Amino acid sequence: MAHVISTINLKGGVGKTTTTVALAETLSGGFHKRVLVIDLDPQTNATTMLIGEEKWRKLNDSGRTLARLFKDALEPNNKQFDFDAALQKGVSDVSAAHTIDLLPSSLDLIDVQDQLASTPSGKFYSVNPIELLWRAVKSKLDDYDVVIVDCPPNLGIITLNGLRISQGYIIPTIPDILSTYGIPQIVTRVREFSQEIAEPIEPLGIAITKYRAQSTTHINGLRRLKGEEDAGKGPHVFDTVIPETDAVAAAAEHLEHQRTLKGKYPRGLADSYRSLAGEVLAKLEG
């Protein structure tokens, strides 16, 4: 059975997408897992990191993104979403990571999210709007070992669609006040949602990103998160810490030629992501 996880933080810019893509590439290239990335963020960053902007534009122009899935719910007589047409197979510019598929996102998801939120539930003709993604992908998930859903930085309907199919979630965060501020709210809201749908959705852990070992703020922030974990008041904090480095930012550019994991994630980064992926797998399989 596939392990399905979401990456969530209410703050943008904390490394959610970077972590999603690096984990996908490491799980595929380093652990030989079949991985599906579901990009639910209208920012479309995971999509352009994995297939490049040009290809994304073509897909977007022909309605082959997840925006179409949600638009279908708003236009029940005009169903157009086609899973197989939207699914991009063998994405990523990492040569060893050839077992990653992608369901691409679209900027149109911003409008769709607003429309979904303002549509009276009766208009969905018995389809619960939080189950749209689940209905579309449930029969396909077991083609994969790990499915990672990159969620937008909010707890709206689109994010709930991601959580609906997830058994667990990861919270990437910079260890500072503003980035960690929303974590208790995420944990509480996801717990409530999990109870509502009567399916377990476990917090797998907080993944520390953009860590600056010289920063007192970061040192104290990390200590505080671990203290909360030890006191039973906060989620687990993964031991692996992803440092802030230009190499990560540079890795965001999709290349037309293939590179190795260590080429894309140089100076020990590939090892850091391998270690984080190992911790995530241990949580999922343990």
Ligand SMILES: Nc1ncnc2c1ncn2[C@@H]1O[C@H](COP(=O)(O)OP(=O)(O)O)[C@@H](O)[C@H]1O
């Ligand atoms: N470890 C890191 N070191 C340096 N820059 C990083 C790191 N992780 C992410 N970034 C950069 O920070 C920005 C935000 O990261 P991103 O993953 O897009 O965040 P989010 O998805 O949470 O909005 C991007 O420009 C990304 O390249």
Ligand SMILES: [Mg+2]
């Ligand atoms: Mg993002």
